[in-house]
Amino acid sequence: MPIPEEVTGDEIDKDVKQELQSLPKTLAEDVARNLVMVARLLDEDPEAAYGYSKVALRLASRVAAVREAGGFAAYANQKYAEALAEFRAARRMTGSVELWPVMADCERGLGRPEKALDMAGAPEVQKLDKAGQVEMRLVAAGARRDMGQLDAAIVTLQSPELASHSVQPWTARLRYAYADALLAAGREQEAREWFAKAVESDRDGSTDASDRLAELDGVEFVDALDEREDDGVHESDADGPAGEDGDADGKDVEDGEKD
Numbered sequence: 001m002p003i004p005e006e007v008t009g010d011e012i013d014k015d016v017k018q019e020l021q022s023l024p025k026t027l028a029e030d031v032a033r034n035l036v037m038v039a040r041l042l043d044e045d046p047e048a049a050y051g052y053s054k055v056a057l058r059l060a061s062r063v064a065a066v067r068e069a070g071g072f073a074a075y076a077n078q079k080y081a082e083a084l085a086e087f088r089a090a091r092r093m094t095g096s097v098e099l100w101p102v103m104a105d106c107e108r109g110l111g112r113p114e115k116a117l118d119m120a121g122a123p124e125v126q127k128l129d130k131a132g133q134v135e136m137r138l139v140a141a142g143a144r145r146d147m148g149q150l151d152a153a154i155v156t157l158q159s160p161e162l163a164s165h166s167v168q169p170w171t172a173r174l175r176y177a178y179a180d181a182l183l184a185a186g187r188e189q190e191a192r193e194w195f196a197k198a199v200e201s202d203r204d205g206s207t208d209a210s211d212r213l214a215e216l217d218g219v220e221f222v223d224a225l226d227e228r229e230d231d232g233v234h235e236s237d238a239d240g241p242a243g244e245d246g247d248a249d250g251k252d253v254e255d256g257e258k259d
Contacts, residue, residue, distance in 0.1 A: 001037075001051050009033040016065040023060055031060045038069045046076035064093035075102065080109035097124040101135040105142070113143035134161050134170040138177055150185045157181060172202035176209050183216075192216045 009032030010017075016035065020028040034056040041049035053066075053073035060066045071086030084106040087099045104119040119125075120140035125133060137159060144153035157178045161170070179194035195216065198209035 049073045064090045080106045097127045104139045113146035116143040153181045167201045176207040
């Protein structure tokens, strides 16, 4: 697969670079460049990222970082059996428990929520750092929901991390999951409060909490251009540039009950 010339492979994490030192120099560079492409495309084009991960795996399947990258690329494409196999291989090579939560989530993806719950109660969880333990809690709550156990999912998410006023990298996702579980259980007012808290802590836009909150408040976002065309007014007939008669982004907000 083609790789842009500006991608040198030096962009990868230093720990991964150290792992690749076991390979011949030219091979290590090729693998590194493919891993850079996996990382760059994983969110915006997971299918392409998967393609680059397969190239890296063909070149260096005995490197743990390569197996891990292959796992995340497969996971992003909902190839859960393949992802789980790669994560297990990486774990055997490193002995690390870091991948435990995502391995459990693969079990959910494979339709085995009971297995995910077993993993949530395993000794490995105690070896995870705080972020890993929160991730495991999210997976366990998801497994409970898979099994139709909404109340248990809500209880699973109730934790010191959820109650904390400090904002951590996981805070928005934890609050969002809690709000979503409350809403699924019919506790709409509580859900609204927690979606609002998720919005407050979502500094990088990792959730759609603001949209969910607006939905609960009955706010509809309407395309102003479509409205003008419906009224027989074209963009060239507008009185002034965007921002004078409406929002700068070309959208108006209307309040009303959502169907």
